[in-house]
Amino acid sequence: xxxxxxxxxxxxxxxxxxxxxxxxxxxxxxxxxxxxxxxxxxxxxxxxxxxxxxxxxxxxxxxxxxxxxxxxxxxxxxxxxxxxxxxxxxxxxxxxxxxxxxxxxxxxxxxxxxxxxxxxxxxxxxxxxxxxxxxxxxxxxxxxxxxxxxxxxxxxxxxxxxxxxxxxxxxxxxxxxxxxxxxxxxxxxxxxxxxxxxxxxxxxxxxxxxxxxxxxxxxxxxxxxxxxxxxxxxxxxxxxxxxxxxxxxxxxxxxxxxxxxxxxxxxxxxxxxxxxx
Amino acid sequence: xxxxxxxxxxxxxxxxxxxxxxxxxxxxxxxxxxxxxxxxxxxxxxxxxxxxxxxxxxxxxxxxxxxxxxxxxxxxxxxxxxxxxxxxxxxxxxxxxxxxxxxxxxxxxxxxxxxxxxxxxxxxxxxxxxxxxxxxxxxxxxxxxxxxxxxxxxxxxxxxxxxxxxxxxxxxxxxxxxxxxxxxxxxxxxxxxxxx
Numbered sequence: 001x002x003x004x005x006x007x008x009x010x011x012x013x014x015x016x017x018x019x020x021x022x023x024x025x026x027x028x029x030x031x032x033x034x035x036x037x038x039x040x041x042x043x044x045x046x047x048x049x050x051x052x053x054x055x056x057x058x059x060x061x062x063x064x065x066x067x068x069x070x071x072x073x074x075x076x077x078x079x080x081x082x083x084x085x086x087x088x089x090x091x092x093x094x095x096x097x098x099x100x101x102x103x104x105x106x107x108x109x110x111x112x113x114x115x116x117x118x119x120x121x122x123x124x125x126x127x128x129x130x131x132x133x134x135x136x137x138x139x140x141x142x143x144x145x146x147x148x149x150x151x152x153x154x155x156x157x158x159x160x161x162x163x164x165x166x167x168x169x170x171x172x173x174x175x176x177x178x179x180x181x182x183x184x185x186x187x188x189x190x191x192x193x194x195x196x197x198x199x200x201x202x203x204x205x206x207x208x209x210x211x212x213x214x215x216x217x218x219x220x221x222x223x224x225x226x227x228x229x230x231x232x233x234x235x236x237x238x239x240x241x242x243x244x245x246x247x248x249x250x251x252x253x254x255x256x257x258x259x260x261x262x263x264x265x266x267x268x269x270x271x272x273x274x275x276x277x
Numbered sequence: 278x279x280x281x282x283x284x285x286x287x288x289x290x291x292x293x294x295x296x297x298x299x300x301x302x303x304x305x306x307x308x309x310x311x312x313x314x315x316x317x318x319x320x321x322x323x324x325x326x327x328x329x330x331x332x333x334x335x336x337x338x339x340x341x342x343x344x345x346x347x348x349x350x351x352x353x354x355x356x357x358x359x360x361x362x363x364x365x366x367x368x369x370x371x372x373x374x375x376x377x378x379x380x381x382x383x384x385x386x387x388x389x390x391x392x393x394x395x396x397x398x399x400x401x402x403x404x405x406x407x408x409x410x411x412x413x414x415x416x417x418x419x420x421x422x423x424x425x426x427x428x429x430x431x432x433x434x435x436x437x438x439x440x441x442x443x444x445x446x447x448x449x450x451x452x453x454x455x456x457x458x459x460x461x462x463x464x465x466x467x468x469x470x471x472x473x
Contacts, residue, residue: 004397008369030368031368032367032369032376035397036393037378075378219375219377223348246377248346248375
């Protein structure tokens with residue numbers, strides 16, 4: 001067995017242990033990224049191998065939390081992929097406007113940048129007070145961070161450019177207050193967002209959504225887990241509702257594919273068909 | 278180098294940055310459509326790029342060139358380019374994986390990420406190539422390939438449009454081959470002969 005194969009075995013054993021002890025299921029996570037993240041965590045942990053760390057990880061919740069931080073945190077930015085948000089504004093919002101109230105599930109919201117982006121977009125489209133965004137993530141710490149809506153000031157230039165390219169109709173600086181080295185997002189944006197912990201691998205669905213966003217989350221999942229999550233989304237989505245994936249993710253060749261129509265194929269925006277009469 | 282002549286290679290990985298388009302046009306243009314192993318490439322492109330470079334190279338070259346899709350099966354006779362704003366990795370089962378993990382060496386996609394994950398999967402069956410480019414991305418990945426007994430090739434800095442990426446790799450390690458770009462196709466075809 002090569003050194004790398006041995007590491008793979010250690011990962012498998014550790015993931016099984018974490019599932020049995022804590023209920024976090026990473027056994028269906030794609031191995032290449034998991035290995036990279038675990039190796040990175042290990043190099044800063046003081047342990048020589050995952051096997052040596054395992055004994056403590058299975059007993060010490062604080063240590064486990066530091067590991068979870070290392071393997072579940074996704075990076076994000078406001079209006080990531082501006083052309084995606086432009087497509088939402090131009091091709092999805094006109095449908096959303098026909099509903100009296102709009103429910104949105106943002107699965108895997110990380111530190112909240114994209115959830116706030118959606119809130120800004122919907123406000124600008126005149127939907128203020130008519131929507132609620134349920135923004136969820138497996139990682140409780142990032143949810144707390146998302147709730148604060150505070151981001152490094154130096155990111156704002158980049159976010160502003162994204163916002164403008166996405167077809168923003170206002171001035172981005174109206175949405176935050178700069179204080180020291182941070183930008184604090186306007187509290188009014190938070191009024192329509194509910195942040196909550198939710199684990200796609202083990203938790204159940206959210207009911208009656210009009211729009212579900214889950215972008216670049218399932219790229220870390222193996223096929224069976226991906227199918228499970230798509231099933232969750234399918235159960236949660238109203239007929240005529242929209243499902244949005246990352247730009248390199250596609251709904252082709254999935255169990256639920258037949259029930260969806262690509263309305264912006266390059267942007268991976270799909271609409272759930274109404275059941276045939 | 279003789280020991281390489283009978284070794285069975287499983288994949289070729291290439292890292293390239295500034296000056297990459299013309300280097301790839303030349304190199305991939307020289308590879309036959311039935312090149313016996315898959316080719317995985319990271320070039321540094323801006324986050325909002327589309328698959329234009331893959332489309333262009335596919336038109337110009339006889340070997341098939343495409344942008345990598347997530348969980349796609351890796352097949353020989355195909356060149357996969359990492360998509361903009363995603364890292365490209367290799368899974369043990371022989372499929373591709375994408376990730377949006379933080380930038381590595383200020384880059385996403387990063388050459389190091391591809392090289393390290395490919396070295397872990399292919400071990401001695403991997404050929405790694407660093408071509409022209411600014412910065413130092415790829416050096417650590419190439420060292421990992423060497424440690425896993427793969428073959429390492431670096432473009433001669435004097436021959437490269439931008440010399441810092443090859444230079445940085447050579448500072449970290451002794452490569453098996455340091456060559457000019459125009460010699461590269463011949464070496465690759467010698468290392469990976471056509472299957473009967």
